[in-house]
Amino acid sequence: MSTAQGARARARTEVTAAIKDEARRQLAAEGAARLSLRAVARELGMVSSALYRYFPSRDDLLTALIVDAYDSLGERAEEAHGTAAGGPFERWVTVCEAVRGWALEHPHEYALIYGTPVPGYTAPATTVPAAARVGLLLIGIARDAHRKPDLPRPSLPDDLRPEAERMVADFAPDVPPEVVTALVAAWAQLYGLIGFELFGQFNRVVEEREAFFRQAVGQLARGVGLAPGHA
């Protein structure tokens, strides 16, 4: 009995994975807005109504793909962080390069999570933990670095201080308020660099992409007080 259920559960897991794989393939060809359960079923040799046993609606399939993408990216970033050599500056750059590397390998999944929202689709709260992973990693790097109080701190205008203190309380404990707004800005700017490269805005503008990116994210690191060569 338990083996029969095991086999059944295994089959279900495998079919679910096959559906998501095929859906990812279609993401590349058609984009998230046109992701179609029928087309996925057709390609898998199933009939469309059978898919509804795995995903109750198109939006649920989309949600699964989004969570998978955030987790895949987060895992890559965390892995890079774990194996990075050097101090906070070097770890920061390594994580940023890992994010870019993942994005270049999975452009359509990147577009799914950081590109234009899919019209008519609203991501449920279940996506939040996966979505937060890269941000939390960068926060952690900044927090660790600023345990040493001799690091330079960005300037913080008075009208932003309450906002910065709210951020510290909400999601960045133990990060100095002068750092947290710069950190959030750097986080958004990182995705500006990646998006421009991925979506073609750098065509005929930036050729040496890797060196350019390394320099740019190094400057972002300096903006949050990090510098090369600090243990």
Add this chain to the structure above:
Amino acid sequence: MSTAQGARARARTEVTAAIKDEARRQLAAEGAARLSLRAVARELGMVSSALYRYFPSRDDLLTALIVDAYDSLGERAEEAHGTAAGGPFERWVTVCEAVRGWALEHPHEYALIYGTPVPGYTAPATTVPAAARVGLLLIGIARDAHRKPDLPRPSLPDDLRPEAERMVADFAPDVPPEVVTALVAAWAQLYGLIGFELFGQFNRVVEEREAFFRQAVGQLARGVGLAPGHA
């Protein structure tokens, strides 16, 4: 005869404008990937085949919307630049704020030009001049500022110098090579900030959006050597 032709031409211009207006409305509801000539025609009380006299295909309509969006944004930015008070730093911030303002007012047109590319659509070369306007404006601000040779210059690693010199030659004449890569990075990062705000990544993260943005683009300006209060 010329008045008849004039009237005919005028009618054509008006219908063309009505088609684009309705298409822009649908961009908001359905997204660019699902822009549909039939739906536009239906809403205008026309029959779909009539639209083909104005736009030979769906992609041509899309191209027209893209060029219009770039021009609308470019015009807003140039206008802001023309009326900005103060030195290069203040002009930079004003232009960035104008870009953000336009984006907040036209989120779906922003998504059309700076969001995920529409699958299966490739923008023709005719879009390039309109697309370049904001970038050229920022280049101009940096060039004017660096006419004074006492401005601080970003560091430029050796492996990026040839790339920087190519950029200067290709699209940023008279801008110091040390400045141009930082400038291009700042340009991309500006759109990272705007995209994150527009596409919801700042929800529950950044609340004081205007003050946050002003501070962030001020830091971008410093990154290209500009500082407040320099004539």
Add this chain to the structure above:
DNA sequence: GTCTATACCCCGATAGAC
């Protein structure tokens, strides 16, 4: 330049048999 009609496709979702 607009109309009708048409060819030939696509979709999400559900009902009910097996």
Add this chain to the structure above:
DNA sequence: GTCTATCGGGGTATAGAC
């Protein structure tokens, strides 16, 4: 859990009359 069949939509694009 998969199937057939179905409801009720949607689309691009063209032909040919007016």
